[in-house]
Amino acid sequence: MIDRRHIGTELPPFTVEVERSRLRIFAKATGQDDPVYLDETAARAAGHGDLPVPPSFLFCLEMDSPNPGLMRERLGLDIARILHGEQGFVFHRVPQAGDRLTFRQRIEDIYDKKGGALEFIVRATQVTNQHGQPVAELRAVTVYRNPAP
Secondary structure, X not given: OOOHHXXXXXXXXXXXXXXXXXXHHXXXXXXXXXXXXXXXXXXXXXXXXXXXXXXXXXXXXXXXXXOOOHHHHHHOOOHHHEEEEEEEEEEOOOOEOOOEEEEXXXXXXXXXXXXXXXXXXXXXXXXEOOOOOEEEEEEEEEEEEOOOO
């Protein structure tokens, strides 16, 4: 069983710059055909200062942590037993290319189901921009399959 004392653990914050080229690659990879995500002129015409960040791209940027496996390492999880459970977000403002975003991750909860066969780790991430303004709140649930007794 995962030690519940990890609930409330905060991981070291890190900052990532949003790059236009990565936004374009992501937009193409996810089948985004709206020019606002590919062309700065279209983005500005739509009222953005630069290419806007598609919602799920923040989860990609979260993987730019200096050690994306830190939570797994701290909890002692075998990567072969990890499943993606869910993800969600609440936006406060639309980030865009050129922003410097700071991610602050925290283990919000750990609970089990099916008599401990499955454990769930809930991670909450606060994202702020270079001005300290809130950008988004990310929520991710990781499922851990425990070995059969």
